[in-house]
Amino acid sequence: MTEAFVLEVRDLRTHFVTDDATVKAVDGVSFAVRAGETLGIVGESGCGKSVTSLSILRLIPSPPGKIVGGEILFKGTNLLSLPDPAMRKIRGNDISMIFQEPMTSLNPVYTCGDQIMEAVILHQKVGKAEARTRAIEMLRLVGIPSPEQRVDEYPHQLSGGMRQRVMIAMALSCQPEVLIADEPTTALDVTIQAQILELLNRLQREMGMAILLITHDLGVVAETCNRVAVMYAGQVVEYAGVEDIFARPRMPYTVGLLGSIPKLGEERERLRVIPGNVPNPSEFPSGCKFHPRCPVAIDRCKVENPPLTTIRPGHEVRCWRSGEAEAGTLDMGKAFEEVTS
Amino acid sequence: MTTAVNDRSPWQIFWREFKKSPVALAGAGILILLYGAAIFADFLAPWPMPQQDLDFGYHPPTPVHWFADGRFVGPHVLASELVDIGRSTYRTIPGERHPVRFFVQGRQEYRVLGLFPTRTRLFGVDPPAHLYLFGSDKYGRDTYSRLLYGSRVSLSIGLIGIAISFLIGTLVGGLSGYLGKGFDLVVMRVTELIMSVPALYLILALRASFPSNVPSDRMYLIIVVILAFIGWASLARIVRGMVLSLREQEYVNAARALGAGTLRILFRHILPNTMSFLIVAATIAVPGYILGEVTLSFLGIGIQEPQASWGNMLTEAQNIRVLKSMPWMLIPGFFIFIVVLAYNFLGDGLADALNPRKVTGGKS
Numbered sequence: 174m175t176e177a178f179v180l181e182v183r184d185l186r187t188h189f190v191t192d193d194a195t196v197k198a199v200d201g202v203s204f205a206v207r208a209g210e211t212l213g214i215v216g217e218s219g220c221g222k223s224v225t226s227l228s229i230l231r232l233i234p235s236p237p238g239k240i241v242g243g244e245i246l247f248k249g250t251n252l253l254s255l256p257d258p259a260m261r262k263i264r265g266n267d268i269s270m271i272f273q274e275p276m277t278s279l280n281p282v283y284t285c286g287d288q289i290m291e292a293v294i295l296h297q298k299v300g301k302a303e304a305r306t307r308a309i310e311m312l313r314l315v316g317i318p319s320p321e322q323r324v325d326e327y328p329h330q331l332s333g334g335m336r337q338r339v340m341i342a343m344a345l346s347c348q349p350e351v352l353i354a355d356e357p358t359t360a361l362d363v364t365i366q367a368q369i370l371e372l373l374n375r376l377q378r379e380m381g382m383a384i385l386l387i388t389h390d391l392g393v394v395a396e397t398c399n400r401v402a403v404m405y406a407g408q409v410v411e412y413a414g415v416e417d418i419f420a421r422p423r424m425p426y427t428v429g430l431l432g433s434i435p436k437l438g439e440e441r442e443r444l445r446v447i448p449g450n451v452p453n454p455s456e457f458p459s460g461c462k463f464h465p466r467c468p469v470a471i472d473r474c475k476v477e478n479p480p481l482t483t484i485r486p487g488h489e490v491r492c493w494r495s496g497e498a499e500a501g502t503l504d505m506g507k508a509f510e511e512v513t514s
Numbered sequence: 515m516t517t518a519v520n521d522r523s524p525w526q527i528f529w530r531e532f533k534k535s536p537v538a539l540a541g542a543g544i545l546i547l548l549y550g551a552a553i554f555a556d557f558l559a560p561w562p563m564p565q566q567d568l569d570f571g572y573h574p575p576t577p578v579h580w581f582a583d584g585r586f587v588g589p590h591v592l593a594s595e596l597v598d599i600g601r602s603t604y605r606t607i608p609g610e611r612h613p614v615r616f617f618v619q620g621r622q623e624y625r626v627l628g629l630f631p632t633r634t635r636l637f638g639v640d641p642p643a644h645l646y647l648f649g650s651d652k653y654g655r656d657t658y659s660r661l662l663y664g665s666r667v668s669l670s671i672g673l674i675g676i677a678i679s680f681l682i683g684t685l686v687g688g689l690s691g692y693l694g695k696g697f698d699l700v701v702m703r704v705t706e707l708i709m710s711v712p713a714l715y716l717i718l719a720l721r722a723s724f725p726s727n728v729p730s731d732r733m734y735l736i737i738v739v740i741l742a743f744i745g746w747a748s749l750a751r752i753v754r755g756m757v758l759s760l761r762e763q764e765y766v767n768a769a770r771a772l773g774a775g776t777l778r779i780l781f782r783h784i785l786p787n788t789m790s791f792l793i794v795a796a797t798i799a800v801p802g803y804i805l806g807e808v809t810l811s812f813l814g815i816g817i818q819e820p821q822a823s824w825g826n827m828l829t830e831a832q833n834i835r836v837l838k839s840m841p842w843m844l845i846p847g848f849f850i851f852i853v854v855l856a857y858n859f860l861g862d863g864l865a866d867a868l869n870p871r872k873v874t875g876g877k878s
Contacts, residue, residue, distance in 0.1 A: 230771055258775075262773060265772035265774075266773060269772065270768075277765060278764040280786075292772045
């Protein structure tokens with residue numbers, strides 16, 4: 174089972190040390206992806222999902238950031254113990270990343286072609302002419318019309334959706350085994366979002382890579398992911414297959430997230446929200462970090478942080494009351510409705 | 515699909531913006547003319563640089579006549595003779611007409627662009643007449659010719675000086691901004707030290723650390739080194755500041771995610787993005803170097819006679835008698851003024867044309 178995982182993150186801890194406090198942005202996160210599989214990492218802003226993805230590539234700005242514990246296994250090799258030159262060979266070649274902002278993720282002084290070629294030239298022993306052919310091929314693969322012409326254009330000449338396609342072409346130019354997509358569609362409008370997701374799905378089928386999709390959009394998750402890790406305050410709070418997450422969420426936070434999606438045909442004055450805010454990462458509450466916002470919190474939640482426990486094969490939850498929910502004696506959704514209405 | 519604007523290369527966009535400013539175009543035109551004149555000084559100057567005629571010191575500019583006795587006879591000058599050696603007054607000898615000849619063969623051979631030997635000069639007159647377009651100096655040397663030869667020194671010092679400062683400033687500032695920490699701390703304190711001492715005292719102090727009697731070619735190098743040493747500091751600070759903001763850009767992160775190393779990111783991704791600002795900063799800084807040379811030479815510790823430079827040509831214009839009765843001795847000062855102005859106009863035009871908010875083609 175384990176050897177089938179391309180990327181496995183075990184108990185990752187990334188902390189930011191500032192003069193005032195130590196911010197535990199990622200505090201013991203574990204998950205794993207197989208080739209050809211998409212894992213969604215979901216959570217509100219500031220829950221640590223982006224830091225997790227940057228930690229995998231060891232791109233955390235240091236100082237103040239530091240990976241203080243855990244393992245990141247890429248095909249069995251711990252990336253955290255690799256020397257820098259070896260890590261650079263992995264970046265872009267075996268594991269690559271698409272960033273959130275297509276407007277600023279391309280260097281304005283180089284043509285699209287130059288930027289795609291850069292990855293190829295960095296990692297593979299090919300000449301300029303061949304790298305250029307490769308860049309054109311990649312542009313065609315990501316669905317950019319007349320790639321022979323686009324390859325010589327500058328980022329400012331392209332639309333946002335086009336730029337995101339160029340980013341994807343850059344990331345995939347060396348045929349990586351893992352693609353980390355950090356909110357790849359957040360900055361795009363909905364029709365382009367759908368195209369980009371469809372493109373990622375198609376490329377995944379063709380190239381068989383594993384995708385780590387970081388998003389706060391549950392709609393995107395439902396459409397693309399096989400498994401989902403829900404993060405809250407630097408920890409994974411629920412980790413399950415995509416059907417389980419949507420049909421049988423057992424962590425109040427996940428329940429709240431799903432409940433906050435407006436439903437078609439439903440008439441409401443205000444959208445449903447989870448009451449309260451994401452806690453400040455430098456002063457997390459004691460016990461379960463969600464308890465101040467949780468409608469079903471009990472006294473135990475305030476003092477003791479629940480461990481991630483398996484309630485069903487392939488479904489792990491971090492909640493003291495998940496057992497009751499699983500047994501059907503507690504309706505978390507209803508509890509939320511009562512506090513919000 | 516692609517619009518007309520999008521089809522333009524960055525250079526075309528730059529040119530389209532640049533030519534909107536007539537002042538900047540004029541600045542560029544003047545500089546092209548002056549640098550061209552410096553390159554072809556041997557051809558344009560009627561006299562070789564060191565040639566003197568001690569009997570004709572402080573000769574006023576020779577008027578060029580086109581008509582004689584009401585008839586057009588082409589350009590010619592009248593020969594003149596000394597009247598009072600103490601006051602340097604001259605009178606023309608009527609009737610002694612000497613035509614201005616073009617493409618004359620000079621006495622001294624020179625090489626065009628340092629390659630092709632020739633004696634041809636654009637114009638000249640036959641002795642005993644003198645053609646002093648801008649008058650002559652104490653030794654009877656032609657100010658116009660020396661202005662041309664001097665421009666070789668004065669104008670090139672600006673370019674070479676800025677080139678050296680630019681290299682050091684970009685490298686040091688770039689590394690300082692990107693690496694940060696201790697390196698940044700040390701470098702920035704050094705630049706503050708250099709910038710906190712008034713430039714003139716620093717120039718003089720540095721000048722004092724070199725021997726005073728050195729050949730003029732080595733003196734040229736010494737001046738360039740001194741000026742570059744002072745100039746790199748402010749450029750380094752500009753670059754550092756820009757690198758500090760650029761290194762947080764997403765595309766820098768993207769390049770790191772692609773596996774690019776530190777130096778590659780700095781030189782390929784960050785520094786090219788500072789270039790448009792740096793070109794403007796450098797253009798506006800060039801006059802500082804030209805004025806630096808002028809200052810040193812004016813004070814007599816820069817370029818030494820008989821080598822001409824705009825600064826040491828002005829040395830003679832220090833006393834009130836010369837200023838009062840030989841105003842043509844100030845002509846080098848006028849050219850310095852024109853060059854400084856032209857560089858500033860050009861710099862302003864470049865700043866507008868290279869403004870990235872305009873380059874995006876309408877979207878601001």
